Amino acid sequence: MSESTPAAALPTVVIGAGPIGLAAAAHLVARGIEPLVLEAGPLAGSAVRDWAHVRLFSTWGEVVDPAAEKLLAPTGWVRPDSAAYPTGGDWAERYLQPLAEVLGARVRFGATVTGVSRAGRDRVVDGDRERQPFTVHIRYADGREERLFAGAVIDASGTWSTPGPIGGDGLPALGERAAADQISYRVPDLNNPAAHARYAGRRTAVIGSGASAFTALAQLAELAARAPGTHTTWILRRGISGSTFGGGAADQLPARGALGLAAKAAVDHGHADAVTGFRTAAVEKTTDGRLVPVSEDGRRLDPVDEIIALTGFRPDLSFLGELRLGLDERLQSPVGLAPLIDPNVHSCGTVYPHGVHELSHPEKGVHLVGMKSYGRAPTFLAMTGYEQVRSIAAALAGDQEAAERVELALPETGVCGGAGLFDEPEAQEESGGCCAAPATPEIGTAAPSSSGGC
Missing domain, CATH: 3.50.50.60 (FAD/NAD(P)-binding domain)
Structure with a gap:
């Protein structure tokens, strides 16, 4: 033609x-x-x-x-x-x-x-x-x-x-490119021997607050139960509120709600430490090759062996x-x-x-x-x-x-409020958007994990 x-x-x-x-x-x-x-x-x-x-x-x-x-x-x-x-x-x-x-x-x-x-x-x-x-x-x-x-x-x-970079300003953090061999932008397959060896018994930072981050946190927590020394630092750009872990029991997609609860369990059980209000400005390397995330306000985290960046x-x-x-x-x-x-x-x-x-x-x-x-x-x-x-x-x-013509009804997450509001801790509890944010339910059995897109 x-x-x-x-x-x-x-x-x-x-x-x-x-x-x-x-x-x-x-x-x-x-x-x-x-x-x-x-x-x-x-x-x-x-x-x-x-x-x-x-x-x-x-x-x-x-x-x-x-x-x-x-x-x-x-x-x-x-x-x-x-x-x-x-x-x-x-x-x-x-x-x-x-x-x-x-x-x-x-x-x-x-x-x-x-x-x-x-x-x-x-x-x-x-x-x-x-x-x-x-x-x-x-x-x-x-x-x-x-x-x-x-x-x-x-x-x-x-x-x-085109995954998002680590930097809190939307650009790669200083040192991010230089540390590329220790940074992944994907949820790891821990059943893969190479990935298992990469994270087992090591310290990993997970950056992100969506379903992919929840998945990585839950999987690393399971790995920690089998491989001593495995620990995760969860880095969030905002604070933690009742809606941080998703809609929980209020989510009309039950597995999506359970995924957030599995991430909460990883924190509650000590497999992960949450660091809030941390906008990464740089990634520095120690003399022994480990990585130190540094925030825009100058905070420095303990060194980690790997970073999993799930920032959208x-x-x-x-x-x-x-x-x-x-x-x-x-x-x-x-x-x-x-x-x-x-x-x-x-x-x-x-x-x-x-x-x-x-x-x-x-x-x-x-x-x-x-x-x-x-x-x-x-x-x-x-x-x-x-x-x-x-x-x-x-x-x-x-x-x-x-x-x-509309031919579809979509399920709700049970979460209200915009990410912009969540950047301010005091606004998190006050903002109900068009409905009230649900209280975080008790942790139950984790349901299937998610890609974050479906």
């Missing part, structure tokens, strides 16, 4: 063959629109496979997209037990890979998108802009390059490749620079979505379902979906992404009524 091919005859390019990208393709197929999914990795769900050892806090019933299931059904595929909790590896192997296989040649692997623009129009040019197809530049794993044309672009590339993710917008995107100045999410997810002012723990209206940009025909749509905001659920792409596919097919 060429630049002169009518837009309606061009495929809709989907960037990323993860859960949301493949769901987008399924919805497009159901609408009679031809998708072309471009995945940088070698397999479906390549990013998900990086945390294959982590168990989701959502059940199978909550992480299978309805349109995808319809596409899979004729092949004899049967959804696993809806009440069971898959690991990332389960999700990739038992759902994402079969879905990619059904889509067949519509999915290309080893295809990295290096740029998206309008044919013959850079970001500056207005003339006849919306009549031009999108150009998508691709670099394949074997070094080949290609330019193809698209009628629309759905970016579901996620944020996994951010979108890679580098290959979208020639498009006219409407992004929030704080979150780097679409401006229509930002007020719903801004942790400075939000929330009661959930975001009402949204779709094409909130995800549209000045550049018509391009949409950021899934984790990418949340920019730097946390607490994304797969169900949210499935609703996003259902709405966008309907809009691309000209079915505006379906695009604007």
